[in-house]
Amino acid sequence: MENVSNINWYPGHMAKTKIQIIEDLKLIDVIVEILDARIPRSSQNPDVREYTKNKKKIIVLNKADLADEIETKKWIKYFESNGIHTVITDANSGKGINDVVKAVENVAKEDKEKFVNKGRVGKSTRIMVLGIPNVGKSSFINRITKKNTAQVGNKPGVTRQKQWIRVGDGIELMDTPGVLWPKFESEEVGLNLAFTGTIKDDILEATEIAFELMKFLIKDYKKNIIERYKLEETLVNNILSSDGEDNDKILQIIDVIAKKRGAIIAGGRIDYEKVSRILLDEFRSGKIGRITIEKANY
Ligand SMILES: Nc1nc2c(ncn2[C@@H]2O[C@H](COP(=O)(O)OP(=O)(O)OP(=O)(O)O)[C@@H](O)[C@H]2O)c(=O)[nH]1
Ligand SMILES: [Mg+2]
The missing domain is CATH 3.40.50.300 (P-loop containing nucleotide triphosphate hydrolases)
Structure with a gap:
């Protein structure tokens, strides 16, 4: 990144x-x-x-x-x-x-x-x-x-x-x-601004933004993802509890969503650009649900 x-x-x-x-x-x-x-x-x-x-x-x-x-x-x-x-x-x-x-x-x-x-x-x-x-x-x-x-x-x-x-x-x-111009004090702030569409998607790759967004959503709003994309809860939980790298698990979930949404290129490969666009659009328009990225921890 x-x-x-x-x-x-x-x-x-x-x-x-x-x-x-x-x-x-x-x-x-x-x-x-x-x-x-x-x-x-x-x-x-x-x-x-x-x-x-x-x-x-x-x-x-x-x-x-x-x-x-x-x-x-x-x-x-x-x-x-x-x-x-x-x-x-x-x-x-x-x-x-x-x-x-x-x-x-x-x-x-x-x-x-x-x-x-x-x-x-x-x-x-x-x-x-x-x-x-x-x-x-x-x-x-x-x-x-x-x-x-x-x-x-x-x-x-x-x-x-x-x-x-x-x-x-x-x-x-x-x-x-x-x-006012946002201050990019940290990578986290930059990502948050990218999730909400404040930073245009051509500055950061849509695939990267969507991947990081999915990482956050699986952590805090897993139910919303399961519901929105009609995923099998046991499948998601199996992926998450399996051995392997966390990033790879997120990618596996994105792959499942891509297949559900027909984000597939010739030869059966995942169209990451397309599935990323879907995820970002649906998050930004509220279709994944009402989601707060930054919590008020005081
Ligand atoms: N869902 C939702 N969308 C909103 C709300 N307020 C603004 N928007 C949308 O957010 C986008 C940006 O809104 P603007 O009013 O243009 O924002 P702005 O701060 O004037 O943006 P700049 O002029 O680029 O600085 C538009 O697509 C609006 O329709 C809101 O309360 N809820
Ligand atoms: Mg304006």
């Missing part, structure tokens, strides 16, 4: 984007940081801590429809125990979006009372969405602005063409999200 942690992503854009975000954040009262509920740790850019030092922040665990509900509850507990208000959403269906508005209103209330005390009534709370690629920023913004598309317009003093959209009682959202 290539060293995933050394993958250098969009190097030209990175510095510019960072400067832009820091600039934008000067206008922001509350940050909405969107994470992937399946990989809440790997989808968080460590720089965000620096950005959010003196800011209020709400964490949104998006794609919650694809994540394991029990694990998601643990993650909420984890973040809340660190004092961060956390909301779960499915930006595809719009589920949970109103909870985000409510959470922002609650967080903002405190500040507002301060302003009222100082005689500054009517100041809006300005929010901005931050998140790594593919986490659902655009879907989230489309959802949260759909009901209330009243554009607040450019504010004086804002030189760039930023639009503010009213999304709740005294809440204005910056229409463009801040794109």
Whole structure:
């Protein structure tokens, strides 16, 4: 396996984007940081801590429809125990979006009372969405602005063409999200981002990603694999308890799935490219079930 942690992503854009975000954040009262509920740790850019030092922040665990509900509850507990208000959403269906508005209103209330005390009534709370690629920023913004598309317009003093959209009682959202770059701190983080499709499949081989994914699924979600691919449970258990290398056992299970799905090339050999695509597509679209890759171990 290539060293995933050394993958250098969009190097030209990175510095510019960072400067832009820091600039934008000067206008922001509350940050909405969107994470992937399946990989809440790997989808968080460590720089965000620096950005959010003196800011209020709400964490949104998006794609919650694809994540394991029990694990998601643990993650909420984890973040809340660190004092961060956390909301779960499915930006595809719009589920949970109103909870985000409510959470922002609650967080903002405190500040507002301060302003009222100082005689500054009517100041809006300005929010901005931050998140790594593919986490659902655009879907989230489309959802949260759909009901209330009243554009607040450019504010004086804002030189760039930023639009503010009213999304709740005294809440204005910056229409463009801040794109954060994931940090490949370890091979594990790189793989997690590959599983969920954040890293394009041409950077790592699909066959490699699918193999590593299967290794994880057999360890934590064996039942889902057996059910989805209608495997004989005893066959799977026999493979797993047989002598031999663990990697070879995973490959044997992939072979069984390949045969079931007709991923066979002339001569009867396994079409690993095809079976890998099937596994990745079905994982990413939730067909294998609701799966959380990173557990909240606190
Ligand atoms: N199942 C599911 N899919 C989602 C959810 N939110 C977004 N998606 C899908 O994830 C993909 C990426 O969503 P986007 O909204 O484009 O993500 P983004 O963060 O704007 O991505 P970039 O613009 O590339 O940075 C799309 O295929 C969405 O349909 C969700 O809550 N659940
Ligand atoms: Mg987008």
